[in-house]
Amino acid sequence: MAPRTRTKSTKNSTATTGKAADAADAVDALTLSKFTLEASHGPAPKLFILPKLVTPEARIVLLPHPRHGRPARFIVSPEAGFYEIKKVSAPTSSPRSWLIEHCAKASDEKDSKSGDAVVDYGAQVVADPELHMATAIDPLFFMIPALVDGQPADESSARKRLLLSSDEYFDRLPDSSSHLTEILRWRDTRTLIERRMATVCDTVEAGDETMFRLNEEKLLKTMVDKASKMGEGGLPPSMEDKFVKRALEAPVLLSNTDAADCEIPNNEASDVVANAAEVPPDVVRLQRLRTAFNFICSSYLPPPLAEKLQRQLKNSTCTDFSALEDYLAKLARLRAEAAELSSLANVPQKRSSEDEVADAQAEKKRKLEEDKQRKASETRGVRELKKVNTSGMKKLSHFFKKT
Structure with missing residues (x-):
């Protein structure tokens, strides 16, 4: 007798295939875009932000960098001047790209409803997330x-x-x-x-x-004028916070109640235990000026000349930094006294923690001694009975329970 063969119905498989096709069509409909991106050819383009004053005659050129003398790229325009190219890089932890859209109106096509010229959109994806900005630089x-x-190294021979x-x-x-x-x-x-x-x-x-x-006097005055112009209205937030606010911020000292518990050898400490007053505006302006001056020197001047100008600025008569120096000296004294008060306030806490550690060690030692004495007082018979296997045996109190 020939064996019978069983065939599986294809009804369910046909239905499943139909559902998958419908789902794929739905996904395709959702992912369709009105923009058609062509495959890029050649090197990837770079994104630049240029000033409006830059004309088509401008060129990207290589010039020795004023700081170190190595070749660097700059934009030079006959009408607008010189521009430094600054590169802003995206964080490597989060990959990014640019989607650039080009818009141009076509003159030969009209919209059937509004009658306006049809807008022709073109788009391009730039995988490189870097952004290049052109900032003005003094030639x-x-x-x-x-x-x-x-x-000459000797300043007295400057006339030669x-x-x-x-x-x-x-x-x-x-x-x-x-x-x-x-x-x-x-x-x-x-x-x-x-x-x-x-x-x-x-x-x-x-x-x-x-x-x-x-x-050199004219050079110093020119750099100071540049720094003053840079500091007008405040420095960039990162520089303002790090080099101005934090540098001029007075320490947060102890309150009067906390200071009363500490033995302060100096009577002047009572005046120190308070929040610092507001920083004078003139001091803030001078600190911004010095920060901007140091930034210009460290970014665009050769190191030997930058150090020389920074020394000359301290003794220069073009700007008086005495108010800033007095405030910084007072701030240094406040920080020293705050550190002293903080160390005095931490003495009771340090002693209490040391006492707790000593008590814990003494308690541990006492328990070890008690265990040692108890073991020494046991007889040999008691020690032998402890070694007996009592598993399955009933305790003596079991025989004296009420029935």
């Missing part, structure tokens, strides 16, 4: 390394510095991987550089050519 910074190059033409200073700058020669062909750019050099130099007209010689 004077590019010439400062050449102006101080070869200057030679008067040189702008071309001689240009030749002092490193020319490897630099486009300085090309941008100097632009008349407006060359005039701008020479005009900025004149603000920090002594100049002499020799025929149809201007000769320059660095004047």
Whole structure:
């Protein structure tokens, strides 16, 4: 007898397949977009934010950075001047990208309802999340390394510095991987550089050519003016919080009740136990000025010159920092007294914690001694009875229970 074969009905499988197809169509309908993105070809584009003053004639060039002399990219526009390219990177912990939409109106198509020109949208995805911003930079910074190059170390011999033409200073700058020669062909750019050099130099007209010689007093005054302008209205929030608010913040001292429990050797401490008064506005302004000055020096000036200008600023007569210095000295005394008061207030707590540790150790030692004495007083018979296996045996009290 031939074996019978059983076949499974395909009704359920057909229904399941139909449901899956409907679900896929629904997902496709939800994920459809009116924008069609084409595959990118070639290197990925970079996103720049440029000032409105930058014209199409502007170029991205390589110039020696004023701080360290290594080549860096800048934007130079004959009409707008020089711009530094700052790169803002996204955090690596959260991958991101840019979706850039281009919008252009088509002149040959009209909307059937409104009659307006049809807007043609184009979109592009940039996988690189970096953002490049162009910020203005004074071209004077590019010439400062050449102006101080070869200057005498002795300040008394400053008058012996030679008067040189702008071309001689240009030749002092490193020319490897630099486009300085090309941008100097632009008349407006060359005039701008020479005009900025004149603000920090002594100049002499020799025929149809201007000769320059660095004047350190003018250079210091120019940097102070830049720092003052930078500090107007407050510094960026991160700098304002770290270098101004925290630097001028007085310590939070003990209250009067807490201070009364401590033995304070100095009678002046009673005046210290209070919250600090508001910082004078003039002190805040001077602190902002010093912070901005240090930032400019550490970002755009060669290290030896930056240190020299910072020393000259302390003894300069262009800005009086005596109010700031007095406040910082008073603040240092307050912090020292606050540290002393804090240490005195912590003495009772330290002693109580030490007493608790000593009591715990004494209790542990007492228990060990009691156990040792109890074991020593036991007889041999008692010790042998403890070794007997009493599992399954009834206790003696079991036989004296009420029935």
